[in-house]
Amino acid sequence: MEKKRIQKAIYFLMFFLFLVTFLGRLGGFKANNAPLRVEESVFCKGAHSNRESSAKRLMCKVGLDVNKDSAWDLEWLPGVGPGRAQSIVDSRRRNGPFNSATDLTRVRGIGSKTVKQIEPWLEW
Numbered sequence: 001m002e003k004k005r006i007q008k009a010i011y012f013l014m015f016f017l018f019l020v021t022f023l024g025r026l027g028g029f030k031a032n033n034a035p036l037r038v039e040e041s042v043f044c045k046g047a048h049s050n051r052e053s054s055a056k057r058l059m060c061k062v063g064l065d066v067n068k069d070s071a072w073d074l075e076w077l078p079g080v081g082p083g084r085a086q087s088i089v090d091s092r093r094r095n096g097p098f099n100s101a102t103d104l105t106r107v108r109g110i111g112s113k114t115v116k117q118i119e120p121w122l123e124w
Contacts, residue, residue: 012055063123066104067097077118084109100124 054064054073064073066088074085084107091107092098101119104110 015055063121065123067092077121079114079117084114 054069054076064077066074071082071085071089074080074088075082077085080088087107087109088104095106098104101115101122102112104115104118105112
């Protein structure tokens with residue numbers, strides 16, 4: 001388990017370095033000198049696909065779908081670790097899909113504070 005977390009951290013750092021390099025080559029600015037936002041870059045084309053990595057979708061401001069994404073993907077949400085992510089998936093399998101962010105409170109360990117924290121990162 002620890003090995004997987006280390007491996008995820010290494011992949012994230014490699015991804016971050018790639019992104020910094022990529023934006024550096026673009027100069028970090030659009031033609032009208034407005035700051036380049038990550039979600040507008042070439043990097044984010046196709047990020048709406050569920051096949052893209054969860055980290056890329058979150059960086060491009062495309063939310064995660066708690067009714068479709070795996071526990072591994074849900075771990076990227078703030079305040080959600082492996083245990084909570086697996087609990088979300090288990091609850092989804094037992095009780096059916098979540099209709100709204102407030103439905104996540106039926107998962108043990110997720111209260112209204114956690115829901116408020118992760119709600120901006122979810123897509124329905």
